[in-house]
Amino acid sequence: xxxxxxxLSGLTKRFGGLxxxxxxxxxxxxxxxxxLVGDNGAGKSTLIKMISGVYHPDEGTIQFHGKEVKMGSxxxxxxxxxxxxxxxxxxxxxxxxxSNIFLGREKTKPFLGFIQVLDxxxxxxxxxxxxxxxEIEIPSLKSQIKNLSGGQRQAVxxxxxxxxxxKLLIMDEPTxxxxxxxxxxxxxxxxLLRSQNIPVIVISHQMYDIFSVTDRLVxxxxxxxxxxxxxxxxxxxxxxxxxxxxxEVERKAGTGS
Amino acid sequence: xxxxxxxxxxxxxxxxxxxxxxxxxxxxxxxxxFSILGSRFQSLENLQNIFVxxxxxxxxGMGQTFVIITGGIDLSVGFVMGFGAVxxxxxxxxxxxxxxPPSASIPLAAVICLVVGVIPGFVNGTLVARLKVPxxxxxxxxxxxxxxxxxxxxxxxxxxxxxxxxxxxxxxxIFYIIPRxxxxxxxxxxxxxxxxxxxxxxxxxxIVAIAFIFVxxxxxxxxxxxxxxxxxxxxxxxxxxxxxxxNVPRHLTWVYVISSCFAxxxxxxYALKYVTGRADAGSARMLDSVVAVVIGGASLYGGxxxxxxxxxxxxxxxxxxxxxxxxxxxSHNRYIAIGMILVLAVLIDQFFPELVGKGE
Amino acid sequence: MQDQAVGRKIFAFxxxxxxxxxxxxxxxxxxxxxxxxxxxxxxxxxxxxATTYLLLxxxETFVIVTGGIDLSVGFVMGFVGVxxxIVMRxxxxxxxxxxxxxxxxxxxxxxxxxxxxxxxGYLVARLRVPPFIATLGxxxxxxxxxxxxxxxxxxxxxxxxxxxxxxxxxxxLLPGKAFTFFERPPNLQPGDLRNLIGIIPGTVLVVAVILLxxxxxxxxxxxxxxxxxxxxxxxxxxxxxxNVPRHLMGIYVLSSVFAxxxxxxxxxxxxxxxxxxxxxxxxLFAIAGVVIGGASLMGGxxxLGGAIIxxxxxxTLENGLNITGIPxxxxxxxxxxxLIAAVVIDQLTPERRSTGA
Numbered sequence: 001x002x003x004x005x006x007x008l009s010g011l012t013k014r015f016g017g018l019x020x021x022x023x024x025x026x027x028x029x030x031x032x033x034x035x036l037v038g039d040n041g042a043g044k045s046t047l048i049k050m051i052s053g054v055y056h057p058d059e060g061t062i063q064f065h066g067k068e069v070k071m072g073s074x075x076x077x078x079x080x081x082x083x084x085x086x087x088x089x090x091x092x093x094x095x096x097x098x099s100n101i102f103l104g105r106e107k108t109k110p111f112l113g114f115i116q117v118l119d120x121x122x123x124x125x126x127x128x129x130x131x132x133x134x135e136i137e138i139p140s141l142k143s144q145i146k147n148l149s150g151g152q153r154q155a156v157x158x159x160x161x162x163x164x165x166x167k168l169l170i171m172d173e174p175t176x177x178x179x180x181x182x183x184x185x186x187x188x189x190x191x192l193l194r195s196q197n198i199p200v201i202v203i204s205h206q207m208y209d210i211f212s213v214t215d216r217l218v219x220x221x222x223x224x225x226x227x228x229x230x231x232x233x234x235x236x237x238x239x240x241x242x243x244x245x246x247x248e249v250e251r252k253a254g255t256g257s
Numbered sequence: 258x259x260x261x262x263x264x265x266x267x268x269x270x271x272x273x274x275x276x277x278x279x280x281x282x283x284x285x286x287x288x289x290x291f292s293i294l295g296s297r298f299q300s301l302e303n304l305q306n307i308f309v310x311x312x313x314x315x316x317x318g319m320g321q322t323f324v325i326i327t328g329g330i331d332l333s334v335g336f337v338m339g340f341g342a343v344x345x346x347x348x349x350x351x352x353x354x355x356x357x358p359p360s361a362s363i364p365l366a367a368v369i370c371l372v373v374g375v376i377p378g379f380v381n382g383t384l385v386a387r388l389k390v391p392x393x394x395x396x397x398x399x400x401x402x403x404x405x406x407x408x409x410x411x412x413x414x415x416x417x418x419x420x421x422x423x424x425x426x427x428x429x430x431i432f433y434i435i436p437r438x439x440x441x442x443x444x445x446x447x448x449x450x451x452x453x454x455x456x457x458x459x460x461x462x463x464i465v466a467i468a469f470i471f472v473x474x475x476x477x478x479x480x481x482x483x484x485x486x487x488x489x490x491x492x493x494x495x496x497x498x499x500x501x502x503x504n505v506p507r508h509l510t511w512v513y514v515i516s517s518c519f520a521x522x523x524x525x526x527y528a529l530k531y532v533t534g535r536a537d538a539g540s541a542r543m544l545d546s547v548v549a550v551v552i553g554g555a556s557l558y559g560g561x562x563x564x565x566x567x568x569x570x571x572x573x574x575x576x577x578x579x580x581x582x583x584x585x586x587x588s589h590n591r592y593i594a595i596g597m598i599l600v601l602a603v604l605i606d607q608f609f610p611e612l613v614g615k616g617e
Numbered sequence: 618m619q620d621q622a623v624g625r626k627i628f629a630f631x632x633x634x635x636x637x638x639x640x641x642x643x644x645x646x647x648x649x650x651x652x653x654x655x656x657x658x659x660x661x662x663x664x665x666x667a668t669t670y671l672l673l674x675x676x677e678t679f680v681i682v683t684g685g686i687d688l689s690v691g692f693v694m695g696f697v698g699v700x701x702x703i704v705m706r707x708x709x710x711x712x713x714x715x716x717x718x719x720x721x722x723x724x725x726x727x728x729x730x731x732x733x734x735x736x737x738g739y740l741v742a743r744l745r746v747p748p749f750i751a752t753l754g755x756x757x758x759x760x761x762x763x764x765x766x767x768x769x770x771x772x773x774x775x776x777x778x779x780x781x782x783x784x785x786x787x788x789x790l791l792p793g794k795a796f797t798f799f800e801r802p803p804n805l806q807p808g809d810l811r812n813l814i815g816i817i818p819g820t821v822l823v824v825a826v827i828l829l830x831x832x833x834x835x836x837x838x839x840x841x842x843x844x845x846x847x848x849x850x851x852x853x854x855x856x857x858x859x860n861v862p863r864h865l866m867g868i869y870v871l872s873s874v875f876a877x878x879x880x881x882x883x884x885x886x887x888x889x890x891x892x893x894x895x896x897x898x899x900x901l902f903a904i905a906g907v908v909i910g911g912a913s914l915m916g917g918x919x920x921l922g923g924a925i926i927x928x929x930x931x932x933t934l935e936n937g938l939n940i941t942g943i944p945x946x947x948x949x950x951x952x953x954x955x956l957i958a959a960v961v962i963d964q965l966t967p968e969r970r971s972t973g974a
Contacts, residue, residue: 075502090500092493094560095486103490104501106483117481330749390960391914393686393749401901401953408946536946544753557747589764596757600740603750 003066005030005199006051006082006168010060013046020046022223023060028168031197033190035210035231038220039243044203047220048170051201052084053077081167087176089157093146097138098127100145101160130163131155134189151182158189162198169193170201175209187213207236221245279605280552280569283598287573291580298583301458305430308465309530311575313338313539316468316523317546318553318567319475320516325550326479327492327512328559329385329392333399334520335543337377339536340407341524345370346416346534349423359420367525374521375514377403382510400543407536416534427529430459431466464526471522475515476564488512492559545574548595552602573598628966635962636909636926639955643930647937654940661818667932668824668886669694669879673903674910674924675831676875679868681907682835684848684916685741685748687869689755690876691900693733695893696763698880701726702772702890705779715776723881730877731870733759738866752869756900763892772890783885786815787822820882827878832921844868848916898949902931905952909959930955 004027013021021043028034038044049055051062053071061068064080071077077084091100099106102123108116127141136155138148145153154174161169171190175183190200190213204210210217211231219227219242227242275282292298317334324331348369352362377399384395433441435457446457479485487508490498499505520539527538551557552573553566577598578591631638648655673690680687705722709715733755740751788798791813795802801813835841843864846854855861884890893899910927912919934955935948 074500078500078502088496090494090497092490092497092560094489094493099486099490100497103497104487104503106486108483111481116483118483118486384957384961388961389964390957393914394908394956394960397901397904398953398957401898401905401949401951401956403953405946405948405950405953408949409944413944413946544756547753551750557749587765587768589761589769591761592757592764593761596754596761599750599757600746600754603746604744607745 004028004063005065007063007066008047008051008060009063011047011050011057011062012059013050013055014058019223021050021057024220024223024225026218026225028199028201030199031194032215033194033200033202033213035214035217036201036203036220037205037210037217037239037243038226041222042220042243043223044220045172048084048172048201048203051077052082052170078164081165082170083161083164083166083168084170085154085157085161085172085174087173089153091145091153091157094144096144097141097148097156098123100156101127101130101163103160105164126163127159130159134159134162134192136189149182150178151185154178154182154186155189158186158193162193166198168199168201170203172203173205174202175204175206183209207239210239211236219243276605280554280566280573280602284569284573284576287576287580291576291583295580295583298580301460303579303583305459305462305465307572307575307579309462310579311571312464312468312526313523313542314545314549314574315472315568315571316519316526317539317542318549318571319472319564320519321546321550322553322555322562322564322567323475323479323488323512324392324516325547325555325557326488326559326562327509328495328557329509329512330396330547330557331381331513331516331520332393332396332543333377333381333403334516334523334546335539335541336400336403336407336536337374337517337520338524338527338539338542340377340403340410341370341374341521342527342534342538343407343411343416343524343536344373344521344534345525345528346419347410349419349528350416353418353420359422362420363423363426363529370521370525371518374518374524376517377520378514378517379510381517382513385513386506386509404536404540411534411536413536417532419528419532419534421532423529424532426463427526427532428462430462432458432460434458434460464529468522468526471519472564472568479564484508484511489560492561545595548599549574551599554606556606633911633966636911636923636930636959640926640930640933643933643937647933647940651937651940654937657814657816659936659940661815661821663929663932663936664821665818665886666936667928668818668820669883670899670902670906670928670932671824671828671925672875672879672882673899674906674928675828675921676872677900677903678907678910678912678919678921678924679831679835679844680748680872681904681912681914682844682848682916682919683865683868684851684914685865685868686752686904686914687737687872688749688752688900689733689737689759690872690879690903691893691898692756692759692763693730693873693876694880694883694899695891696733696759696766696880697726697730697877698884699763699767699772699890699892700729701881702775702884703766705776706772706774706890709774709776715778718776719779719782726881727874727877730873730880732873733876734870734873735866737873738869741869742862742865760892767890767892769892775884775888775890779885780888783820783882783888785819787817787819788815790814790816820886823882827875828921828925835921840864840867845917848918850917902928902952905956906931909955911959911963913963927959 006028008024008026010023010025011021012019012023024047036044036047046055050057053074053076062071063069064082069080071080092103095103107119107122107126109119109122111117124141131138131141134155136152136159138152138155145156148156158169174186174190178186187209190202193200202209202214214231217229217231217234217239218225219229219239221243226245229239288298297303317338321331321334345366348366349362352365353359357365381396381399384390385392429443429445431443433439433445435446435453438453439446479488487498487503490501490503491505491508495505524534524538528534549570550562550567552570553562553568555562555566574595577594578588581588581591653659673694677687677690701722704725705718708718708721737751737755740746740754741748785799788796789801790796791802791809794809805813835844843854843859846857846859847861847864851861906927907919907924908914908927909930910920910923910925912923931952934951938945938947938951
């Protein structure tokens with residue numbers, strides 16, 4: 001059993017009188033895809049936001065590569081290599097593909113000796129390399145994001161994370177609002193990431209996604225970790241039951257392969 | 258068969274070009290229109306006058322372009338311009354009285370004015386970026402404040418007593434040519450014969466040249482540097498920009514500072530041209546700057562816009578004004594015309610996005 | 618914990634009612650600082666001058682609640698003022714009775730005043746032009762038309778009764794001597810004029826009635842309800858079957874009709890027709906009043922009561938500054954500061970409802 005890349009111990013978050021996340025323990029290992037499921041309000045987003053630095057935990061610790069980390073802001077999480085892809089994708093519609101991949105970290109070259117000017121050529125080349133690595137096909141990297149399909153946008157967002165050497169990827173409802181063919185492409189991408197040893201946490205309501213791509217799944221209910229299952233060893237019905245709480249469950253100390 | 262396809266593609270490429278550059282075409286049409294109807298519209302002097310006339314709107318529009326691209330708006334520019342004119346004029350007078358020669362007092366006053374001009378922008382930027390005040394309201398409030406402060410500083414009267422050199426810079430040209438006889442740089446020939454004077458060509462008004470330098474520099478910044486790229490990114494998706502690590506509050510503050518500095522610059526030019534400083538120097542220009550930027554292709558929602566478009570927008574307005582004066586049409590009709598062009602610009606953008614080349 | 622909750626509630630209450638509190642503070646401060654401030658005559662004055670802004674702000678409230686804005690109100694006001702005064706002047710010159718002139722002038726002014734609203738509404742609702750731009754364009758057009766019609770000069774030679782009516786009061790009190798309705802007491806001695814107290818200017822009454830009707834319209838009718846709905850979520854409004862384009866047209870027409878009223882009242886007050894100058898900044902004060910009163914430029918929030926308080930704050934300020942001898946342009950600075958303060962306070966005030974996850 002390899003050491004966990006990410007370990008959450010007793011993580012808790014309260015808002016006023018409401019406990020959104022209640023002493024959750026979780027381990028994520030390299031190269032595994034973990035699904036995070038649960039009803040609305042179960043605490044999934046809050047848990048994720050603590051991992052990505054948006055919220056500060058009230059109790060508990062987060063350990064990354066064995067060392068405890070305290071993240072003051074999302075930028076800290078980015079520096080560690082934890083990248084989050086939200087539903088709204090955080091892409092700038094008015095910029096083109098490679099500009100988005102390099103957003104915030106643009107490459108520059110000197111002009112007239114002292115002014116730093118955008119280096120479009122290098123960015124274009126590097127971007128196409130990473131897209132190729134992920135086997136994504138986008139005809140022109142110069143097209144603006146607003147002209148791309150939902151699946152292509154997801155692909156660009158994922159490429160961004162990969163280019164910046166994401167060590168852990170969190171995807172919030174990655175296939176929502178995508179057509180069937182594109183959903184499949186995104187799931188293929190997730191599998192590709194796993195094959196490159198990058199762990200992915202997938203939040204999804206779609207049982208199909210969870211069952212086709214995750215190794216392990218974690219069910220949250222009312223802020224607590226209600227259950228953990230190895231995906232192969234369970235069924236959609238059981239999972240739905242765990243989500244709604246119609247089945248009594250003991251915690252299984254499920255770990256990845 | 259392939260020939261017609263090629264021809265069709267060439268045709269639609271032309272249509273696309275026309276749509277994207279409709280403002281430029283409109284400008285050319287305007288010039289043609291006034292040349293035909295007016296008298297001596299196409300004279301060198303008149304064309305140069307148009308460039309001089311477009312300067313206030315253009316300079317204000319430069320700063321406004323940056324702001325509008327970020328999805329904001331700066332309604333304070335008109336009165337910051339007045340503020341700039343007043344401060345610049347006042348310091349020219351003060352420094353001259355302190356014994357400095359005009360060649361020193363004028364640049365120094367201009368620099369002081371630019372430095373002071375940072376303040377309104379800084380306040381605007383802080384309000385918008387850190388206190389999350391909607392740009393419309395923050396700059397609307399600053400508009401009132403700037404007006405009040407300018408009136409106080411100028412004690413409600415135009416400032417006079419500026420050094421004569423100011424007027425020279427503001428109204429003279431870079432080159433003077435008497436064909437086949439004289440070529441003078443910066444100095445207007447004084448002792449030429451009357452026929453020579455009439456034949457003399459004055460080329461490139463000095464303030465146009467000065468403005469040109471600033472325009473080129475900032476167009477470069479917008480198009481080719483990281484700062485420019487981030488400006489577009491913030492306008493496109495502020496959230497995405499923040500999550501990519503761009504320091505959005507700091508960047509926005511800089512953008513509003515740029516806008517207020519350009520407004521001050523416009524005030525400096527006013528002082529140079531009219532050899533006075535007045536609080537209401539820019540009162541009629543505030544919305545013109547927004548109009549110029551929007552005609553130039555920017556959307557008020559942010560993310561689009563460029564300097565070239567703003568230049569064309571400013572020229573369209575200036576050509577209209579100059580042309581109307583030339584034709585003897587009362588100037589208040591300009592408001593009607595510009596109002597309609599503005600609405601037209603937005604409609605074209607909205608209903609023919611393919612035409613304007615939005616779908617690449 | 619308990620104290621914290623109570624503290625937050627007080628804080629929220631203060632935040633929401635700060636405008637009214639500020640108005641009271643202003644009144645108190647000026648009363649203490651200036652001798653003539655706390656007088657019926659002065660308060661009458663404040664209301665009197667506030668009438669135009671109140672009307673503009675009332676119309677603007679409807680627009681802002683839908684998430685739009687109307688920058689053209691100041692210039693529509695001037696335009697209608699010019700139109701109605703030209704009609705009155707020309708009809709008088711043609712020999713009609715004063716009453717007829719005034720009536721026709723007013724009606725024509727109102728009728729003409731509907732047009733800018735129709736254009737604005739059409740641009741915004743059907744052509745989906747952003748309200749800022751649509752009303753900006755109209756601002757220019759209205760101003761240009763006004764200048765054209767008036768050729769840059771104020772319109773004189775209006776029926777003499779115009780200014781009389783505009784400056785008349787509902788009741789007059791000559792302390793200890795007479796009390797009349799609508800007309801000055803007869804047989805006034807030379808010294809009496811100074812002691813004559815006018816109670817409730819006629820124009821204020823008219824505006825008050827219009828405001829009350831507007832409050833009713835906004836708060837208790839379907840029209841008002843739909844206005845808030847559109848401001849809250851245009852999509853949701855469309856999906857619930859509200860005819861949004863038609864409603865928006867109505868809103869912008871309402872705004873320009875209110876501006877027309879303001880223009881006509883202005884003419885009656887001054888007795889002269891005039892276009893609006895750039896430095897009057899009517900729209901600045903109208904919009905500022907509405908926002909200070911609690912409206913959000915995003916739409917969905919705002920009340921007429923708040924707008925009235927906002928306008929009164931600005932007008933009380935101007936009046937107070939005047940009386941204490943502070944130069945006029947400080948009012949611009951003060952307006953700007955209060956406006957910004959209003960928005961910041963709004964941002965900082967915690968929501969009354971709890972924000973649960």
